[in-house]
Amino acid sequence: MARADRMTIDSGVPSMDLMESAAVAIARVASRVLQRMSGRRVLVLCGPGNNGGDGYVAARLLRAQRYKVRVASLAPPDRLRGDAARAAASWTGTLLPAQECDFHGVDLVIDALFGTGLARDLDPAAQTLVNRLNQWRRETKQSVISVDIPSGVDGTTGAIRGAAVEADETVTFFRVKTGHLLLPGRTRCGRLTCAHIGIRSTTLESMGVKAFVNAPELWLPHLPRPRVDGHKYTRGHALVVSGGASFTGAARLSASAALRAGAGLVTLASPTEALAVNASALTSVMVRPADGPVGLAHVLADERKNAIAIGPGLGVSEASCQQVEAALKPQAYRRAAVLDADALTSFESDPFRLWRATRGAPGPVVMTPHAGEFARLFAECDGNHANRSKLDKARDAARVSGAVVLYKGPDTVVAAPDGRASIQTGASPWLATAGSGDVLTGIVAGLLAQRMEGFLAASCAVWMHARAAEQFGPGLIADDIIATLPQVWRELCGESA
Numbered sequence: 001m002a003r004a005d006r007m008t009i010d011s012g013v014p015s016m017d018l019m020e021s022a023a024v025a026i027a028r029v030a031s032r033v034l035q036r037m038s039g040r041r042v043l044v045l046c047g048p049g050n051n052g053g054d055g056y057v058a059a060r061l062l063r064a065q066r067y068k069v070r071v072a073s074l075a076p077p078d079r080l081r082g083d084a085a086r087a088a089a090s091w092t093g094t095l096l097p098a099q100e101c102d103f104h105g106v107d108l109v110i111d112a113l114f115g116t117g118l119a120r121d122l123d124p125a126a127q128t129l130v131n132r133l134n135q136w137r138r139e140t141k142q143s144v145i146s147v148d149i150p151s152g153v154d155g156t157t158g159a160i161r162g163a164a165v166e167a168d169e170t171v172t173f174f175r176v177k178t179g180h181l182l183l184p185g186r187t188r189c190g191r192l193t194c195a196h197i198g199i200r201s202t203t204l205e206s207m208g209v210k211a212f213v214n215a216p217e218l219w220l221p222h223l224p225r226p227r228v229d230g231h232k233y234t235r236g237h238a239l240v241v242s243g244g245a246s247f248t249g250a251a252r253l254s255a256s257a258a259l260r261a262g263a264g265l266v267t268l269a270s271p272t273e274a275l276a277v278n279a280s281a282l283t284s285v286m287v288r289p290a291d292g293p294v295g296l297a298h299v300l301a302d303e304r305k306n307a308i309a310i311g312p313g314l315g316v317s318e319a320s321c322q323q324v325e326a327a328l329k330p331q332a333y334r335r336a337a338v339l340d341a342d343a344l345t346s347f348e349s350d351p352f353r354l355w356r357a358t359r360g361a362p363g364p365v366v367m368t369p370h371a372g373e374f375a376r377l378f379a380e381c382d383g384n385h386a387n388r389s390k391l392d393k394a395r396d397a398a399r400v401s402g403a404v405v406l407y408k409g410p411d412t413v414v415a416a417p418d419g420r421a422s423i424q425t426g427a428s429p430w431l432a433t434a435g436s437g438d439v440l441t442g443i444v445a446g447l448l449a450q451r452m453e454g455f456l457a458a459s460c461a462v463w464m465h466a467r468a469a470e471q472f473g474p475g476l477i478a479d480d481i482i483a484t485l486p487q488v489w490r491e492l493c494g495e496s497a
């Protein structure tokens with residue numbers, strides 16, 4: 001963001017214009033909130049940098065609109081520099097030291113303490129102020145608007161640096177930052193608005209930005225659709241590997257989801273002992289016997305089976321490792337693979353054995369760990385040291401494994417070995433239900449079978465999974481995600497598709 005600001009200023013846009021535009025956006029949201037609650041009294045908390053500068057300018061604009069505005073400053077105004085100093089100088093109303101400010105009778109607080117320049121944990125005085133603000137908000141149910149990002153949230157990682165403001169609204173500029181999307185930062189933002197302040201979108205092109213909000217524009221042009229002249233084999237054939245007789249449900253969920261995600265055919269490779277239970281519970285999914293790595297290799301000799309999903313219900317064992325190696329075996333045709341659950345955990349004691357297989361695989365490989373599986377498999381990428389975010393960790397994992405890493409959770413990150421990454425926003429917590437991850441694995445496999453590129457298939461699957469949950473609403477169980485996928489397809493492709 002600092003680079004985007006700098007490039008814009010160098011291209012001739014005065015930096016004060018950027019600050020004025022930022023303040024206009026803040027004042028607009030503030031007056032909307034104040035009108036809704038018929039409030040008039042505003043307290044603006046200003047910090048020592050340009051975030052505080054935005055606060056001073058917003059204070060001036062709101063005062064011009066006849067609101068009763070006071071400013072409380074964390075640093076004495078004579079210690080401010082540059083634009084922040086100019087902004088403070090333009091404020092002629094009430095100004096008091098933040099430590100002495102009183103929230104009594106205030107209708108709205110604007111938090112302009114720290115923005116993207118936050119470089120370390122808040123010092124004790126700032127923490128005390130932030131904690132007092134949060135307590136006042138909880139007790140009075142009055143509103144807080146944060147400028148750029150709730151103060152104390154790290155804009156890059158989403159971590160809380162000592163303490164952080166709990167906002168009802170956050171107004172950010174130009175582009176949403178990763179700290180707004182990743183947990184716990186996201187939970188502090190309230191409603192997020194992104195305002196244009198005069199930075200051109202072409203600025204990003206020269207910066208080689210590779211992190212995206214996971215939204216249809218990222219992958220929609222590549223979304224597979226059935227062709228008028230197609231048949232089921234042109235839509236791809238996904239193979240899902242089942243566990244033993246008492247662990248078959250997970251793979252069946254994956255298999256049904258792969259079909260609903262558009263694969264033309266789906267076959268469940270089942271141990272002989274589980275054949276009867278699998279066959280009796282499935283109709284459109286085919287079931288074939290396959291015992292152990294040798295049995296799986298036999299089924300895989302059919303190269304039309306161009307995508308494989310393995311892991312759900314598989315069991316943690318050496319045999320599972322060998323089945324994964326059979327699934328990833330180098331061959332002439334580009335079979336894609338998605339590895340989940342026990343296909344990952346089975347390699348806990350020797351992750352490099354898995355990386356050898358993923359790196360040598362003939363086609364795209366997607367791994368779908370949740371936080372527990374990620375910690376087991378990517379211990380060296382997972383440490384909390386050096387303020388590294390979930391985005392950094394997923395990217396590191398993708399680099400070491402040479403695979404697309406779909407790191408699940410409320411803020412699912414998909415990372416590719418080339419550095420591209422997407423972050424899912426706003427997934428329903430109802431997705432935290434047994435079998436939901438198995439369904440996601442199946443959707444990825446279904447899209448890979450239709451030859452969608454690995455990173456795009458994984459991102460698209462995460463979005464469809466989350467969108468299905470949103471459309472279904474409360475009470476969701478894993479089966480409902482599968483049943484709701486047609487609605488998601490209709491939304492993406494229109495009624496006629």
Ligand SMILES: NC(=O)C1=CN([C@@H]2O[C@H](COP(=O)(O)OP(=O)(O)OC[C@H]3O[C@@H](n4cnc5c(N)ncnc54)[C@H](O)[C@@H]3O)[C@@H](O)[C@H]2O)[C@@H](O)CC1
Binds near residue numbers: 005019051123149
């Ligand atoms: N031209 C620009 O650069 C623009 C910047 N804008 C605003 O400027 C903000 C970034 O401004 P700055 O880079 O000045 O950074 P901030 O205002 O976020 O904070 C930086 C200041 O706080 C101090 N600081 C950092 N961490 C601290 C801590 N833990 N405890 C105490 N002091 C700490 C730094 O030494 C520095 O003085 C953005 O968030 C945005 O609100 C907008 O006005 C748009 C234009």
Ligand SMILES: Nc1ncnc2c1ncn2[C@@H]1O[C@H](COP(=O)(O)OP(=O)(O)O)[C@@H](O)[C@H]1O
Binds near residue numbers: 412430435
């Ligand atoms: N609090 C949450 N909010 C949104 N999505 C969640 C939340 N918790 C889990 N999920 C999603 O639900 C799915 C759960 O997958 P997983 O942990 O593998 O469960 P299971 O093994 O039971 O299928 C993942 O897609 C994950 O991203």
Ligand SMILES: [K+]
Binds near residue numbers: 112150
């Ligand atoms: K702020």
